[in-house]
Each structure stands twice: as structure tokens, then as C-alpha cells.
Amino acid sequence: MGWGVALHGGAGDIPRDLLPELCQLREACLQRCLNIAIDGISAHKSPLDVVELVVCDCLLIHILKSNVCPLYFTCSDPRFKGSCPQSEASGFHVLLPVVLTNNGTVEMEACIMDGSTKNRGAVSGLTTVVNAVSLTRLVMEKTAHIYLAFDGAEAFAREQGVETVDSSHFITPHNIERLKQAKAAHSVQVDYTQPLPIVDEPQVPNGDSQIGTVGCVAVDSSGNLAAATSTAGLVNKMVGRIGDTPLVGAGTYANKFCAVSCTGKGETILRATVARDVAALIEYKGLTLKEATDFVIKESTPKGTTGLIAVSAAREVVTPFNTTGMFRACATQDGKKEIGIW
Amino acid sequence: MGGWAIAVHGGAGVDPNLPAERQEEAKHLLTRCLNIGISALRSSLPAIDVVELVVRELESDPLFNSGRGSALTANGTVEMEASIMDGDGRRCGAVSGISTVKNPISLARLVMDKSPHSYLAFSGAEEFAKQQGVEMVDNDYFITEDNVGMLKLAKEANTILYDYRIPITGLESCAASVESPIHMNGLPISVYAPETVGCVVVDGQGRCAAATSTGGLMNKMTGRIGDSPLIGAGTYAGELCGVSCTGEGEAIIRGTLARDVAAVMEYKELGLQDAVDYVIKKRLDKGFAGLIAVSNKGEVAYGFNCNGMFRGCATEDGFMEVGIWE
Numbered sequence: 001m002g003w004g005v006a007l008h009g010g011a012g013d014i015p016r017d018l019l020p021e022l023c024q025l026r027e028a029c030l031q032r033c034l035n036i037a038i039d040g041i042s043a044h045k046s047p048l049d050v051v052e053l054v055v056c057d058c059l060l061i062h063i064l065k066s067n068v069c070p071l072y073f074t075c076s077d078p079r080f081k082g083s084c085p086q087s088e089a090s091g092f093h094v095l096l097p098v099v100l101t102n103n104g105t106v107e108m109e110a111c112i113m114d115g116s117t118k119n120r121g122a123v124s125g126l127t128t129v130v131n132a133v134s135l136t137r138l139v140m141e142k143t144a145h146i147y148l149a150f151d152g153a154e155a156f157a158r159e160q161g162v163e164t165v166d167s168s169h170f171i172t173p174h175n176i177e178r179l180k181q182a183k184a185a186h187s188v189q190v191d192y193t194q195p196l197p198i199v200d201e202p203q204v205p206n207g208d209s210q211i212g213t214v215g216c217v218a219v220d221s222s223g224n225l226a227a228a229t230s231t232a233g234l235v236n237k238m239v240g241r242i243g244d245t246p247l248v249g250a251g252t253y254a255n256k257f258c259a260v261s262c263t264g265k266g267e268t269i270l271r272a273t274v275a276r277d278v279a280a281l282i283e284y285k286g287l288t289l290k291e292a293t294d295f296v297i298k299e300s301t302p303k304g305t306t307g308l309i310a311v312s313a314a315r316e317v318v319t320p321f322n323t324t325g326m327f328r329a330c331a332t333q334d335g336k337k338e339i340g341i342w
Numbered sequence: 343m344g345g346w347a348i349a350v351h352g353g354a355g356v357d358p359n360l361p362a363e364r365q366e367e368a369k370h371l372l373t374r375c376l377n378i379g380i381s382a383l384r385s386s387l388p389a390i391d392v393v394e395l396v397v398r399e400l401e402s403d404p405l406f407n408s409g410r411g412s413a414l415t416a417n418g419t420v421e422m423e424a425s426i427m428d429g430d431g432r433r434c435g436a437v438s439g440i441s442t443v444k445n446p447i448s449l450a451r452l453v454m455d456k457s458p459h460s461y462l463a464f465s466g467a468e469e470f471a472k473q474q475g476v477e478m479v480d481n482d483y484f485i486t487e488d489n490v491g492m493l494k495l496a497k498e499a500n501t502i503l504y505d506y507r508i509p510i511t512g513l514e515s516c517a518a519s520v521e522s523p524i525h526m527n528g529l530p531i532s533v534y535a536p537e538t539v540g541c542v543v544v545d546g547q548g549r550c551a552a553a554t555s556t557g558g559l560m561n562k563m564t565g566r567i568g569d570s571p572l573i574g575a576g577t578y579a580g581e582l583c584g585v586s587c588t589g590e591g592e593a594i595i596r597g598t599l600a601r602d603v604a605a606v607m608e609y610k611e612l613g614l615q616d617a618v619d620y621v622i623k624k625r626l627d628k629g630f631a632g633l634i635a636v637s638n639k640g641e642v643a644y645g646f647n648c649n650g651m652f653r654g655c656a657t658e659d660g661f662m663e664v665g666i667w668e
Contacts (some may be wrong), residue, residue: 101466118596118627124567125464145566146595150439150464152565240466241459242438249574249598267460271432273574276598277605284609 001223002333004317005037007054007216009327011263011307014341016324023341026327030339033057034329037216042333047218047226047259048114048137054216055110055133055228099235100179106170107239108232109149109246112136115225115254122246125150128164129157133230136246138162147246170232182236213245215252215261219311221333225259227252227275234266244269249276257282258289258312264323265305272300278310289316297322345658346383347544347642350375350396352406352652353537354589354632356666365666367405372654372664375399379543380656389543389551389584390428390451397424397447397553400539404486406652407537409445412484412557414493415564420484422446422557423571425461426454429550429579429638436571439464441484444477447555450571452476461571484557496561537652538570540577540586544636546658550584552577552600559591569594574601582607583614585635589648593629597621603635613637618645 009030036057040050101107110132113120121140124147126132138160139148148156157164213231229252231245243266244251251262253275260275269275274296281292289312297306297320307321309328317336319328325342350372379396387395401409412420424446425436435454438461440446452474453462462470471478538556545551554577556570568591569576576587578600585600594600602625606617614637622633622645632646634653642655654664 120596122567143563145563145568146592147567147572148563148565149567150565152563155564238457238459238462238466239469240462240464242436242461242463243459247461247572247574248595249572249601253598267458270460270573271434273578273598273601276574276601280602280605280609284606 001221001315003041003218003220004311004315004330004332005034005041005050005054005216005218006309006311006317006319006328006330007033007037008214008261008263008307008309008319010213011321011323011326013304013323014325014327016342018341026341027339030327030329033216034331034337034339037218038331041218041220044220047220047224048112050218051216051226051228052112052133052137055214055230056131099232100171100175101233101239101241102179102183102236103239104171104176104179105239106167106232107237107241108132108230109242110136110228110230111246111248111252112140112228113226113248113252113254113259114140115227115256115259118255120146120248120252122147122248123149123153124242124246125240126153126157127167128154130163130165133228135160135162136228146248149242150240178235213251213263215263215309217254217259217261217309217311219259219313219315223256223313225254225256225311225313227254227259227261229261229263231263243267244274249273251275253279255279255283256313258292258310260308260310262306262308263326264301264307264321268301268305272296272306274301274306274308278308282312288312289314290318293318293320344548345640346546347636347640347655347657348376348379348383348392348396348541349634349636349642349644349653349655350379350400350539350541351586351588351632351634351644351654352400352539354646354651355630355648356650356652358649368652368666369664371400371403371405372652375541376654376656376662376664379541383543383545383658386546388547389545389549390426390430392543392545393541393551393553393584394426394447394451396541396543397426397539397555398445400541401445401447401555406539407557408539408555409557410484411486411489413560413562414485414489415558415566416497416561417564418485418490418493419481419564420557421562421564421566422484422555423567424450424553424555425571425573425577426450426553427551427573427577427579427584428454429552429581429584432580434460434573434577436461436573436577437463437467438567438571439565440467440471441481442468442478443471444479444483447553449474449476450553460573463567489560492560538576538588540588540634542579542584542586542634542636544584544638544640548638548640550579550582550636550638552579552584552586554586554588569599574598576600578604580604580608581638583617583635583637585633587631587633588651589631589646590629593626594631597625597627597629597631599625599631599633603633607637614639614641615643618643621645622647
């Protein structure tokens with residue numbers, strides 16, 4: 001039995017007429033992240049290390065989450081140079097994938113879970129930490145707690161010496177523009193809006209989150225499973241809003257049966273306890289991973305709200321979604337490889 | 343079968359040396375809250391309103407670890423959290439990091455009913471509270487002398503104290519100096535569970551609801567979130583049941599306890615008591631916790647694998663019970 005990995009860059013109403021250059025860029029980024037995952041797991045890194053690495057790295061490659069022409073804005077932080085050769089070669093710059101609250105601030109959250117031990121760590125309300133998921137790992141390993149948030153989490157980050165930047169780093173003209181549009185529409189959405197030119201904002205039921213989350217799941221050749229998810233949540237969300245991502249059982253979950261990472265409308269994922277349900281169906285009803293995820297995506301959650309990636313101890317790898325599209329990539333040791341948007 | 347049912351809890355994991363007066367006080371409070379819930383149910387108040395009402399009462403009383411009487415953070419302040427879930431439609435609301443809202447459970451209800459989200463925390467939640475015009479008080483309101491004393495003890499023992507109510511005079515029996523403390527995430531922790539409070543109800547129409555509220559762990563890090571506000575972990579309500587948990591937050595989260603009770607009912611088709619027993623026996627591994635649950639058939643059940651749980655339950659056909667030990 002070999003390894004399996006899957007990663008996602010968010011599910012949502014991704015327009016099918018997305019500019020070809022953007023498609024290519026995103027696919028190139030997905031490919032790159034997939035390669036990082038494959039390299040890690042083939043080199044016998046633990047699934048926990050692999051998911052952390054991939055989610056951190058994905059974060060540096062914004063394009064998965066941005067849906068506008070990157071020429072629209074740039075990030076001059078030299079650390080990000082060289083992160084995405086394709087994007088730089090075509091003149092695009094790497095950006096930070098964060099969206100803004102209704103106050104124009106940034107609040108990020110993440111969660112990591114180790115299927116073999118069911119240990120996990122989660123953080124919410126981060127404003128200056130570059131790699132939220134690495135902080136979750138520290139919460140898991142260095143504190144007596146599981147979940148730290150806001151000021152407490154920021155203080156802990158400083159204590160641990162993790163990399164922080166000024167929160168203004170995350171506030172780009174693009175994000176500000178998106179926030180303006182969301183406010184104008186009185187909507188709370190991370191929707192697929194093309195600011196140039198302005199098109200009809202695809203109306204999402206209840207106007208809730210679609211894109212803006214990154215996740216990775218992995219299973220190694222010994223059957224160890226792990227999952228990690230990271231996000232900035234919804235554009236125009238209320239300050240202090242916590243979504244599904246950091247909540248074990250909702251957006252992220254791993255046990256000895258499977259590892260799951262979700263994306264989509266946070267409030268829906270939470271109420272349907274999506275990630276846990278996939279595992280529960282396998283454990284209690286004896287369904288396969290595919291049957292369990294199909295059920296959850298088709299029956300437990302309304303259309304247009306949810307996407308997920310999952311791997312199982314039986315080495316199945318699935319990436320179902322009930323939205324228009326989901327940025328995703330997956331691979332297994334026996335050669336299966338897939339990158340997709342719709 | 344059928345008819346309403348209600349259960350309340352005031353925390354799992356009780357000091358075996360708890361003085362008799364404290365035990366009586368606890369039982370009185372549980373009885374009083376149970377009766378409040380029962381009157382409400384008799385006047386046909388829906389389950390979701392009943393759980394909120396009862397938990398408000400528990401929060402206002404300083405006896406248990408929620409609202410007034412909450413455990414203190416390492417900074418000596420109070421940070422409360424709560425969640426509520428309406429099985430009818432599985433709507434939910436949760437709050438964390440609350441320091442000036444008099445009744446966190448009511449704020450959680452407002453998040454569910456009046457905001458586009460399901461979970462608000464810290465300053466954002468306090469802002470929302472102000473906008474909603476809920477009753478706000480100074481953080482001092484929640485702090486009791488007992489707790490200030492307990493925090494000191496906890497710091498001295500350098501552990502995260504489960505039960506902040508260990509009598510100050512009985513240091514010999516204090517868990518902080520117990521021979522083989524339980525370890526939580528590698529740090530020693532005393533044996534006693536924090537007295538989180540909760541209520542679950544199924545009303546005459548078969549609708550289930552659940553609510554949980556707490557101040558968290560004594561001497562916890564600022565910003566620490568436990569199981570109580572996490573839907574699926576500390577609280578859950580669906581079509582089949584309503585569940586509220588208490589005990590080691592770590593174990594409850596890892597076992598997604600509340601959701602699992604519902605999941606084994608849904609997917610393994612177990613009855614309520616069997617589901618509760620299964621989850622307590624199989625989902626806690628080395629952790630200690632307890633829970634209360636009701637089913638849409640009008641049944642009530644509870645279970646715990648630790649030393650006692652403050653609880654009370656009642657059903658429409660006249661059954662009523664308040665207890666602490668096995």
C-alpha cells in the first residue's frame with residue numbers, strides 16, 4: 001500500500017471563462033504544490049510534516065486564492081521572490097492570499113490534525129503571523145491547549161519566535177477593492193469577482209464564503225493520516241468571526257480511517273460537521289471513502305456550498321465538490337495524478 | 343415515549359472530598375434550574391428557548407464555572423465561551439473570549455439568530471454584543487474570591503487546575519499535590535473537571551436543543567479555546583438528539599463527543615442510552631468526560647467515565663433525578 005496526497009486551494013463559483021493565462025498560472029501553482037507534497041511523502045516525511053509544508057507553501061503562492069489578474073497588484077516583499085518562477089516569468093508577482101474583515105483588517109485561522117494520535121492544534125484571529133499552520137503545530141506540541149485565538153495566539157507566536165510581518169503586509173489594493181465591492185453588495189462573500197472589468201457578482205445563496213481556503217491531506221505507506229487547513233475566511237466578515245477551518249470535525253479532521261480538509265461556506269460546513277461526518281460514515285456505517293464523501297457532498301450540504309479533499313487508510317483519494325469548481329490536485333504512489341479546477 | 347425531557351449538568355469530575363454543604367448547594371442549584379426548565383416546557387416554550395433560559399440561570403449563579411464564578415486565566419481575568427444549537431434545522435451559535443457580557447449563552451443565541459455567522463470571538467464578539475444591546479458588566483463581576491484563591495494555588499502548583507473549587511483550607515487533599523496527576527498534552531493536570539454547565543432539552547414537539555457555557559480552565563493561557571464553544575465537540579443538536587459535554591476539553595474535542603453521540607444514533611442506529619454508553623466507553627481513550635443527552639423520542643440519558651458529574655434530569659411522565667456520584 002503506497003502513499004496518497006491531495007490539496008485544495010478553495011472551492012467556489014469559479015467562472016468557466018477564466019482567462020487562460022490565469023488558468024495556466026493556477027494549474028502551475030497546483031502542480032508545484034503537488035510536487036512538494038509528492039517529494040515530501042516519497043522522502044518518508046510524516047504526513048503531518050507534509051501537510052504543514054504544503055499548506056505553508058501554498059500560502060506563499062496566492063494565485064490559488066486570488067481571482068483577479070495579478071498585475072492588478074504586487075507584493076514587493078523579497079522573501080516571496082523565487083517562490084513561483086512561472087508567475088514571475090510572466091511578469092506576475094506573488095501575493096499574499098488574505099481577505100479582509102468588514103473593518104479592513106485581516107484575521108487568519110488554521111488547524112492541523114494527526115490521524116494516528118488525534119492530536120491537533122488550531123488558531124484563530126491571527127493578524128501578523130505569516131504561517132498560521134506552523135503556529136497550530138506549535139500549539140499542539142508546545143502548549144497544554146489545543147486552540148489559541150486572537151491576542152493570546154499572537155502573544156504565543158511571539159514567544160515562540162515564529163515569523164511575523166506587519167499586518168499591513170496583507171492589505172493589498174486588491175483586497176481593499178474586494179472589500180469595497182462586498183460592502184457595496186451588502187454581502188459577506190469571498191466570491192469570484194473580477195474587478196476588471198466589473199461583472200455581475202455571482203450571487204451565492206446567503207452570500208457566503210466560497211474561495212479563500214487552502215488545505216492538504218496525506219496518507220503514508222504505513223497508513224498514517226494527517227490533515228491541515230488554513231484560511232483568512234470571508235471578505236467583509238465581521239471582526240471576530242470564526243469559520244469552519246479551525247474547528248476540528250467541521251473543516252478539518254483526521255483519525256485512523258481518513259483525513260479530510262474542507263472549503264466553502266463555513267457556516268454550512270460547521271453545522272453539517274462535514275469532516276467528522278465523512279469519517280463517521282466510514283467508521284459507523286462501513287462506507288468507503290468515496291461513498292461517504294459523495295453522501296456528505298450530495299446529501300448533507302446544499303449545492304454550491306462545499307468542497308473537500310480526503311484520503312483514507314484504504315488509500316482512496318477523493319476531491320468532490322458541489323460548487324462550480326474547486327482548485328485541487330492529488331496523486332497516489334501508484335501513479336495517479338490529477339490537477340483540476342472544474 | 344414521547345413528551346418532553348430535560349437534563350442539566352454542572353460539570354464532570356468532582357473532588358471526592360467535596361464538603362457536604364457544597365454538594366447540597368450544587369444539588370439545590372441543579373434542582374432549581376431543572377424546575378425552571380420544567381415550567382418553561384409545561385408552558386410549551388420551544389426547546390431552544392428552554393436551554394437558553396436554563397443556562398442563563400446557571401451562568402448567573404457563581405457556584406459553577408460559567409458566567410459569574412468562572413475560572414480565571416493566567417492573567418487573573420475571565421474569558422468565557424458558550425455555544426447553543428437548535429436541532430430543528432441544526433442552526434448554531436457560539437462565542438469565545440467573552441469578558442464583559444453578562445450572559446454568554448444569550449450572546450451565542452444572538453450570533454445564531456442575528457448575525458450572518460455561527461461563531462464570533464473576542465473583541466469582535468464584544469462589539470457585536472454592544473450593537474445588540476445585551477447586558478454588559480465589568481470583568482470584575484465574574485471574578486469571585488474563591489477563584490482568585492484557586493488561581494494562586496494553581497500557579498503555585500504550576501498546573502492547569504481542573505477543579506477550581508478545591509477548598510482552600512484542605513490543601514492536603516488538594517489535587518494539585520496529588521501523587522500521579524493526569525497529564526494533558528504533556529503537562530500535569532489535576533484530576534478534577536472544570537464545572538462547565540449545560541442543558542439539553544427535547545420539547546413536546548420532538549425538537550431537540552443543546553447549550554453549553556464555561557469559563558474554561560483555571561490558569562489557562564489567554565486566548566485558549568476549549569470544547570464548550572465548539573459545535574460537534576462540546577455541544578450538538580440534530581433531529582435525533584441534543585448533547586452537552588463537560589470534562590477534559592482535549593478529550594472531548596479529539597472524540598468529537600457531542601457529534602459522535604448523534605452519529606452513532608444516525609449511522610449505527612443505536613438508541614440514546616446505548617449511544618451515550620458507546621461514546622463514553624469508546625471515544626474517550628484516556629480522557630475523562632461526561633455528557634447529558636436527550637432524544638427526539640422524549641428520552642434522557644447521561645454518562646461519564648470520571649469521578650462524578652453534577653447533573654439533573656426530568657421527563658414529562660414525572661421522572662426526576664438530581665445527582666453527583668455514580
